[in-house]
Amino acid sequence: MERVDSSGTITATTTEEIINSPLVIRNLQQRSLQEVLADYSQKPKPKETNLVDQVAEAVGLTPNIQVEKTVTIDRPASELYNYWRNLTNLPNFMKHLKSVTNKNEAGTVSHWVANAPLDLNVEWDAEIIADEPDHLIAWNALGNADINNCGLVRFQPATGNRGTQVKVVLEYQPPGGALTNAIAKLFGESPQEQIGDELNRFKQLMETGEIATTTGQPKGPK
Amino acid sequence: MKAVCWHSAHDVRVETVPDPKILNPRDAIIKITSTAICGSDLHLYEGNIPTMESGDILGHEFMGEVVETGKEVKNLQKGDRVVVPFTIACGGCFFCQKDLWSLCDNSNPNAWMAEKFYGHSPSGLFGYSHLLGGYAGGQAEYARIPYADVGPLKVPDDLEDDKVLFLTDIFPTGYMAAENADIEPGDTVAVWGCGPVGQFAIKSAYMLGAARVIAIDRFPERLQMAQEQGKAEVINYEEIDAGEALKEMTGGRGPDRCIEAVGMEAHGTDAMAAYDKVKQGVKLETGRPTALRQAIVACRKGGDSVYSWGIWWLGR
Numbered sequence A: 001m002e003r004v005d006s007s008g009t010i011t012a013t014t015t016e017e018i019i020n021s022p023l024v025i026r027n028l029q030q031r032s033l034q035e036v037l038a039d040y041s042q043k044p045k046p047k048e049t050n051l052v053d054q055v056a057e058a059v060g061l062t063p064n065i066q067v068e069k070t071v072t073i074d075r076p077a078s079e080l081y082n083y084w085r086n087l088t089n090l091p092n093f094m095k096h097l098k099s100v101t102n103k104n105e106a107g108t109v110s111h112w113v114a115n116a117p118l119d120l121n122v123e124w125d126a127e128i129i130a131d132e133p134d135h136l137i138a139w140n141a142l143g144n145a146d147i148n149n150c151g152l153v154r155f156q157p158a159t160g161n162r163g164t165q166v167k168v169v170l171e172y173q174p175p176g177g178a179l180t181n182a183i184a185k186l187f188g189e190s191p192q193e194q195i196g197d198e199l200n201r202f203k204q205l206m207e208t209g210e211i212a213t214t215t216g217q218p219k220g221p222k
Numbered sequence B: 001m002k003a004v005c006w007h008s009a010h011d012v013r014v015e016t017v018p019d020p021k022i023l024n025p026r027d028a029i030i031k032i033t034s035t036a037i038c039g040s041d042l043h044l045y046e047g048n049i050p051t052m053e054s055g056d057i058l059g060h061e062f063m064g065e066v067v068e069t070g071k072e073v074k075n076l077q078k079g080d081r082v083v084v085p086f087t088i089a090c091g092g093c094f095f096c097q098k099d100l101w102s103l104c105d106n107s108n109p110n111a112w113m114a115e116k117f118y119g120h121s122p123s124g125l126f127g128y129s130h131l132l133g134g135y136a137g138g139q140a141e142y143a144r145i146p147y148a149d150v151g152p153l154k155v156p157d158d159l160e161d162d163k164v165l166f167l168t169d170i171f172p173t174g175y176m177a178a179e180n181a182d183i184e185p186g187d188t189v190a191v192w193g194c195g196p197v198g199q200f201a202i203k204s205a206y207m208l209g210a211a212r213v214i215a216i217d218r219f220p221e222r223l224q225m226a227q228e229q230g231k232a233e234v235i236n237y238e239e240i241d242a243g244e245a246l247k248e249m250t251g252g253r254g255p256d257r258c259i260e261a262v263g264m265e266a267h268g269t270d271a272m273a274a275y276d277k278v279k280q281g282v283k284l285e286t287g288r289p290t291a292l293r294q295a296i297v298a299c300r301k302g303g304d305s306v307y308s309w310g311i312w313w314l315g316r
């Protein structure tokens, strides 16, 4: 059931409503995306809570970094879903990824390598935990990840038959220690902006067949 | 090749730079045969546009001959003469399909920067700051044209460069100002500024049904051109008060339509202008809307005032 909260915003209550709501992070209501996705996919992932998490939870903070960004693409949902579902395509438009390789034939388990500064490779395995053709793909990092993270991409027809709204929601937990800085830089100074930029590139690729660039053009001496 | 490079405010030089290459499948390279300097280049020259970098190649009004095409460009061939619109458009997005080319969703690789400044990003432009794409411009011997299958217009051999070059920017800008003014038959139209935009706005106003055009500037040679070529009546605002003169010349009613074709470095003679200059100096504002203010005041009740300096990205 959806209800209207005191601020007048429609609030989703079931996990399905949360995942399909216009403002996903807002509707998580203090829960982590990982928890909600685990509920939704019924593939619970045991949460390894460390002391920092426990303290943060006790004082009502979540240490997770969450970003959400939506773009409208003038292509049918099926085409966008199909391109994204082959996760090895992601580095074509996501600058922060070096590679994604499939670890099984169905492409449900994959190995992700991200470009981190100082030649540090940040790597993890991920599993697709929800896969609804032309609508939703959700993934979760498996144990031993350098960075615990999960995400979803959702495709919904835009109002008035005006393309497809593509929403990405990502959550990651900086691991603390030496890697924290490297990982903080992984998504730039503003993760929201970086994801927005990557979604723009996805849109360019889908709508025009190429990614707009100026890299390699002439320039005068400084 | 040789190219005009921006270094900082008031420091623009011709330099030797590498030739452009095809970077994307829908690119073309053209050898420039004619290029123009625009009133908008003055804003770069004055240092009023953010996100310019030393070494950037200037120029957004140019035409030339196709010398190379990317593998997805099927409509152009080596040797074709083309004139290139200054707004870079992909042809496939929501905005391009609505003919709002200057608002293309896909052609600005630095859209995130523009979104920070403006909320949304307009199209990428040639030679007009990194915020607007950072594309190398056409005041050079060669230029790379992205989405070359969309923008460039082929030019028939019997039309010389000077007859078509203005299609890149300045003629459509003046035309659009007149179009936005919703001119009705019998209207009197006033045009502030007799630079290239103003001159084209004058001609376009007549094309769109104006019965009378009154042009305002202070440079005699520009006013003369407006009078002789544009068939406008003219006001030199340094000699008489333009607002009062307009009222007198229109039976007290004011012009039906007012077009501001001056831009953000409007020259002013009143106290408000001095105030604007101070605000601009401390970067509270990057424009001095003297002429715009005058146009709004002078216009008849219920008339239309249209201003030109932001047109390309308002896209209306």
Ligand SMILES: NC(=O)c1ccc[n+]([C@@H]2O[C@H](COP(=O)([O-])OP(=O)(O)OC[C@H]3O[C@@H](n4cnc5c(N)ncnc54)[C@H](O)[C@@H]3O)[C@@H](O)[C@H]2O)c1
Pocket (backbone or CB within 6 Å): B038, B039, B040, B041, B042, B043, B169, B170, B173, B192, B193, B194, B195, B196, B197, B198, B216, B217, B218, B219, B222, B237, B261, B262, B263, B264, B265, B266, B267, B268, B290, B291, B308, B309, B310, B311, B312, B313
């Ligand atoms: N597509 C676009 O959006 C587009 C394209 C071209 C130019 N522009 C803008 O349009 C403006 C005009 O371009 P241009 O090439 O004709 O420039 P320009 O500088 O050659 O002409 C401007 C004219 O306005 C006159 N002027 C200054 N202050 C005035 C005042 N208070 N009252 C009346 N006249 C005044 C000047 O004397 C000058 O003749 C510029 O700001 C330019 O950036 C926009």
Ligand SMILES: [Zn+2]
Pocket (backbone or CB within 6 Å): B038, B039, B040, B041, B060, B061, B086, B169, B170
């Ligand atoms: Zn111009």
Ligand SMILES: [Zn+2]
Pocket (backbone or CB within 6 Å): B089, B090, B091, B092, B093, B094, B095, B096, B103, B104, B105, B106, B107
């Ligand atoms: Zn477009």
